[in-house]
Amino acid sequence: MYKKVERQALYVWVYSMKWKKxxxxxxxxxxxxxxxxxxxxxxxxxxxxxxxxxxxxxxYVKRVTVAHRKELDEHYVLNNKKSDELEE
Structure with missing residues (x-):
């Protein structure tokens, strides 16, 4: 059975792209x-x-930062004034 693994994104700034490997x-x-x-x-x-x-x-690394995507709320609600007026 496949087990989901939680992953975290890191942004790594390097002095040269030859270190990517x-x-x-x-x-x-x-x-x-x-x-x-x-x-x-x-x-x-x-x-x-x-x-x-x-x-x-x-x-070869300048700095490392952690991505903040997990901290963001991905559930959005649209608040349209025009659609609210039409419903009333």
Whole structure:
């Protein structure tokens, strides 16, 4: 049976994109931007803090940030004034 694994996205800014291949050992490289020199990396949520600490200590990493997508509310309600007037 398939078991869902919670993942966390990390944004890793590097000095050179040649280090992108090295980042694959820490998680799944989902996106990379050669122009802005960052890599979006997915790791298991349980190991995210450990991976972040490891990456910060690497010479080729400028900084590491955690994506805040899990903190956002994805349930939206549209409040249209025109639709409210029509219902009344």
């Amino acid at each position: 090295k980042l694959q050992r820490y998680g799944t490289v989902y996106y990379s931007s050669p122009k802005m020199k960052y890599v979006m990396l997915y790791v298991n949520s349980s190991k995210a803090s450990e991976v972040k600490k490891e990456l910060v200590n690497k010479k």
